[in-house]
Amino acid sequence: MKTFNILPVLLAALIFALASSAFADDGKYEAAMKKNIQAVYQAKSMDEYQQAVNAFDRIALAEKTKWEPHYYSAFGCIMMAAQEKDAAKKDAYLDQAVTAIGKAKAIAAQESEVIALEGFAHMIRVTVDPASRGAQLSPLAMQAFGKASALNPENPRALVLSAQMQFGTAQFFGSSTTEACAVVTRSLEKFNTYKSDNPLAPQWGRSMAEKLKAQCQ
Amino acid sequence: MKTLATIFLSALQTLAFSQATISGQVTDAAGNAVPLANVYLLDTYDGTSADDQGKFSFTTNETGTQVLVAKFIGYREFRQPLTLSGKDITLEVRLQEEVSELNAVTISAGAFTASDESRRTVFRAVDIATTAGATADIAGALNTLPGTQKVGESGRLFVRGGDSNEARTFIDGMLVLDAYSPAAPNTPSRGRFLPFMFKGTSFSTGGYSAEYGQALSSALALDSKDESEITRTDIGILSVGGDLTHTQAWEGGSAAAKVQYTNLRPYMGLINQEIDWKTPPASVQGMGAFRQRVGKQGMVKAYGNFSHSDFSLYNHDIDNYNNKAQYDLANDYRYLNGFYKTALNDNWMVRGGLSYTYMNNDVTLMQDNTRETEKGVHAKAVAEGSLSDQVELRTGVEVINRSYEQVMLPFGGTGTSLGFDETITAAFAETDVYASNKFVTRLGARVEHNNLTDKLSVDPRASLSYKAGSTGQVSLAYGRFRQSPKNQYLQYLNTLGPEQAQHFILNYQRVENNRTFRIETYYKKYENLVKTVDAQLTNLGSGYARGVELFLRDNESVDKLDYWISYSYLDTKRDYLDFPVKAVPTFASKHNFSIVAKYFVQKLKSQLGATYSYASGRPYNDPNSAVFNGGKTPDYQDLSFNWSYLPKPYLIVYLSCTNLPGRNNIFGYEYSTQMNEQGVYNGRPIRQPAPRFLFIGIFITLSKNKSVNQLPTL
Numbered sequence: 001m002k003t004f005n006i007l008p009v010l011l012a013a014l015i016f017a018l019a020s021s022a023f024a025d026d027g028k029y030e031a032a033m034k035k036n037i038q039a040v041y042q043a044k045s046m047d048e049y050q051q052a053v054n055a056f057d058r059i060a061l062a063e064k065t066k067w068e069p070h071y072y073s074a075f076g077c078i079m080m081a082a083q084e085k086d087a088a089k090k091d092a093y094l095d096q097a098v099t100a101i102g103k104a105k106a107i108a109a110q111e112s113e114v115i116a117l118e119g120f121a122h123m124i125r126v127t128v129d130p131a132s133r134g135a136q137l138s139p140l141a142m143q144a145f146g147k148a149s150a151l152n153p154e155n156p157r158a159l160v161l162s163a164q165m166q167f168g169t170a171q172f173f174g175s176s177t178t179e180a181c182a183v184v185t186r187s188l189e190k191f192n193t194y195k196s197d198n199p200l201a202p203q204w205g206r207s208m209a210e211k212l213k214a215q216c217q
Numbered sequence: 218m219k220t221l222a223t224i225f226l227s228a229l230q231t232l233a234f235s236q237a238t239i240s241g242q243v244t245d246a247a248g249n250a251v252p253l254a255n256v257y258l259l260d261t262y263d264g265t266s267a268d269d270q271g272k273f274s275f276t277t278n279e280t281g282t283q284v285l286v287a288k289f290i291g292y293r294e295f296r297q298p299l300t301l302s303g304k305d306i307t308l309e310v311r312l313q314e315e316v317s318e319l320n321a322v323t324i325s326a327g328a329f330t331a332s333d334e335s336r337r338t339v340f341r342a343v344d345i346a347t348t349a350g351a352t353a354d355i356a357g358a359l360n361t362l363p364g365t366q367k368v369g370e371s372g373r374l375f376v377r378g379g380d381s382n383e384a385r386t387f388i389d390g391m392l393v394l395d396a397y398s399p400a401a402p403n404t405p406s407r408g409r410f411l412p413f414m415f416k417g418t419s420f421s422t423g424g425y426s427a428e429y430g431q432a433l434s435s436a437l438a439l440d441s442k443d444e445s446e447i448t449r450t451d452i453g454i455l456s457v458g459g460d461l462t463h464t465q466a467w468e469g470g471s472a473a474a475k476v477q478y479t480n481l482r483p484y485m486g487l488i489n490q491e492i493d494w495k496t497p498p499a500s501v502q503g504m505g506a507f508r509q510r511v512g513k514q515g516m517v518k519a520y521g522n523f524s525h526s527d528f529s530l531y532n533h534d535i536d537n538y539n540n541k542a543q544y545d546l547a548n549d550y551r552y553l554n555g556f557y558k559t560a561l562n563d564n565w566m567v568r569g570g571l572s573y574t575y576m577n578n579d580v581t582l583m584q585d586n587t588r589e590t591e592k593g594v595h596a597k598a599v600a601e602g603s604l605s606d607q608v609e610l611r612t613g614v615e616v617i618n619r620s621y622e623q624v625m626l627p628f629g630g631t632g633t634s635l636g637f638d639e640t641i642t643a644a645f646a647e648t649d650v651y652a653s654n655k656f657v658t659r660l661g662a663r664v665e666h667n668n669l670t671d672k673l674s675v676d677p678r679a680s681l682s683y684k685a686g687s688t689g690q691v692s693l694a695y696g697r698f699r700q701s702p703k704n705q706y707l708q709y710l711n712t713l714g715p716e717q718a719q720h721f722i723l724n725y726q727r728v729e730n731n732r733t734f735r736i737e738t739y740y741k742k743y744e745n746l747v748k749t750v751d752a753q754l755t756n757l758g759s760g761y762a763r764g765v766e767l768f769l770r771d772n773e774s775v776d777k778l779d780y781w782i783s784y785s786y787l788d789t790k791r792d793y794l795d796f797p798v799k800a801v802p803t804f805a806s807k808h809n810f811s812i813v814a815k816y817f818v819q820k821l822k823s824q825l826g827a828t829y830s831y832a833s834g835r836p837y838n839d840p841n842s843a844v845f846n847g848g849k850t851p852d853y854q855d856l857s858f859n860w861s862y863l864p865k866p867y868l869i870v871y872l873s874c875t876n877l878p879g880r881n882n883i884f885g886y887e888y889s890t891q892m893n894e895q896g897v898y899n900g901r902p903i904r905q906p907a908p909r910f911l912f913i914g915i916f917i918t919l920s921k922n923k924s925v926n927q928l929p930t931l
Contacts, residue, residue: 028262047253050253050266051266053255054265054266055266057255058255058257061260135343139447139920140446143447146921169866172822
């Protein structure tokens, strides 16, 4: 009898253990992500970015069905590429970013944020060697921003990146920046209104939009 | 019962909280600290970043056998199984440097590689299109690099004392027959393939891979672009014609079609020409390209090109200008190329190709007709991959079949026909061995069987490179090369053996901050060249070429200015064809110098380019002189300009002018075959068809996205 009575307790313990571990895992995932997202947003030095990227890469390896760790790892790499002076190293960081974006796309092919980030990588790639890369990669970047906006018209980052690109092009050709500035205004509106139901959704880009807006006035 | 459950649960908890600390230091093979590596247990959340000194420490609740991974950019992934039992673990992590494109030594002797994809290249794909004086011709742009000789009346590539037919073109590894469009005698011809089709160009002036056969002096390997990612329509309105291209892109593939019509008739009517044209050249060309990704890493490419061109002119007699002979030429060309590549696994790639060339050249000189037809099929399969992290292997087989026929039909006479049907079967293998990131050796060999001579040959190739310091490297290369004689000789004697050359090359290159400097010296020994002995064709000819070449490119010192300087010194002599003695051939000039500059002017939204070329005088044979090839032409000089103006992102206006100062360059002299009454052979200079060539083009790109333009295609 005694042994018989233990069984439900054990089962309950087991279920509780499983449930709590599952719960703990998701909670652990979110907590770890939030901590590192904070870190990557606040990073200033290359070391800080590298540490955040390392953390996202570790999480990505453990969480094979989540696109966010790959996304933020790529974001960190793009930021490092933007800071780096040496052209070859810039490319190496961007290669790493593109690999991570590829993994994120394999998990969430229709995620507007991922597509926008892919365009961002192209955009930084152009800065390495504008003369030989601009003509080929600028349209690819614009195409990515267009696709990101089509997937989610509310995504403010797709808009601000596109505006940045249009602004640069307009300045280069000495043509009117009106169109680019209109896109900036739209992106700022979306920054105010767009709320994703994903707690780990990207939040960056507002200051880029504000700076661009200031240049427009 | 209750106690039992409690015990059980607490046991579970103890198990879960048996925490261990894993710590250590990450170093490279030499023991130097590698900062900021990512260190973690595989498939867990547990891990950390190493600090500035490479030190790391993290805690884990995992137990049993786990895998510790350490990773950092530029190094190979480190993996080590650990048995965790709650005890702390300290370990040393030694990372091995990754042999990668960024830091590895490369084979650089003899090679100029232009690519958009690979980094730190000396020459970029876009450079070919934007070099002043090259008028978007591949050979024209490559003629500004060391190792080439300017032969203005030909327009083709002449490399290191080699004749133009010794420089061969390959598209996606497939040999191209007749890579140049036809041109009137003593006028420059253009390549049939436009630079914008290619994502990479590898121009080798010697010591190239065993993969390339049937090339005696130079291999120009062109890598066609992958699928286009943007649907667009391009329109070109040119001063000499027009073109229209449409590209349709879809996920993983694209198709493009282009038609181009060139007519020099109106232009020749406006600008006085040295040539007495009856009908100046006109041509129509069509091109189609198809790309499709297959599976994860597979790619199918198909490309086709057809063209028809014709012209008619009068040859004036040297002795009596008023005697003229009409020369008519019509040329038809078709080229088809299919290519497939795929990855077998992470380490091995296979690629294969099939190409077909058809060329028909129909020439009528004073009603005597000569028709040349050449058909070629080239099939090839290559496997390449890594045997280990340090050893790469490339091996393949190929069959090159050519059938050539020349039918001569003199006016009122009976026709004679000559020709040959040659099949070359070849196999090659080549291995790159990286002793470290600093030292690489490439060893290879090429085996060929030729059905006409029924002989089997083995040609060794070897290169090695050593990286001296972080920016410089020294390379050595050796190889034996062979190539069937020109059609015009082989048709008379099908059993003529291949001509042969041996290359010895020593190169030093330094690449730093967008600046490149290289110096190269070589010796080339020619054997078995075609030579007429007692009016018989033989393989008894020989020769040599040696020289020193310098190249400097600087994209850094002056803002927005990009320039390169090339200098080649050439010493060459040959005893071949009808040469009575060993002599310098007429296409060889001792000193060649080029400077190419490109400057971007933001205010004008323009790129301005200039090219200055110099070649010292070339020999010519004056039958009135006792010395064979004893004459020397004046120096050749050319200063060309181009201007690309981008008023709108989708519109480019392009203007170029060759030889702006209008220098009257003389390429050589031609002489009458008969003495005049005074016992003298009359002669006259061979000049440029016109001092300058002026070109204006307007290029419009239509696409959904207005920022696309045609600059890379110009």
